[in-house]
Amino acid sequence: MSSYKLDVTGEHCPMTYVRTKIQLAKLNSGDVLEVLVTKGEPLENIPGSATEQGYKVLSVKETERSGIYSIIIQK
């Protein structure tokens, strides 16, 4: 099982979702991806769409950087 990290806090729609999707697709089964997102639409939409697409959202929590959240997703 491998872990990866993706920071999309500097991205805007749709590239937040595009980059997340591309990175998730690269994972092997059991791998984990930590996605750093800003509060707002990315935080609201990424966990739900990952779940809908069959991934497992392990956690969603705020980081030390205010307004930046970490979403841990497993394939």
Place this chain on the structure above:
Amino acid sequence: MIYQTEKNNLNNSVMAEQKKLSIISFSGDFDKLTAVFTLATGASAIGYEVNIFFTFWGLDAIKIKQGRSLVGRGFLPKLFAFFMGGLKSAPVSRLNFGGISPGIFRHMMRKNNVATLEELVDAAKVLNVNFYACEMAMHILGLEKSDFIPEVKDVLGVPSFLKIADGGQTLFI
């Protein structure tokens, strides 16, 4: 292109039951094409099956020969192809300022770290968005399937497109 190597991985993605978005890309304007590809890539990235049906001016976005070239069979088609000129020549639908606006918008997009039209088109290809060409417009403009990029899955008429779009949301841009 940074997305080239990721394309194969997406074919193995885990997918739950899919939602669908179909877009009729009629306008060849820079801003409207940006809207087409923003919606297409965003929807695809969150799990939608996405179809884009390029017709009339929209066909300009999917020709292999981008730039001003004399593509098409016959004098009039060639003339229009020359003026259309592909993605780089696509005008903005308002305030085109004699053709300088697309360049200004591209600059503003890069400055604000927003994907440019070309990056969105590349992303759509990597995300396996389905591209289709309109049969009728193709014939008017004297084009053949071989004039389009290889990502174009098929040339369709109205009934075939409606069948593909059935059950999902359809937009006309």
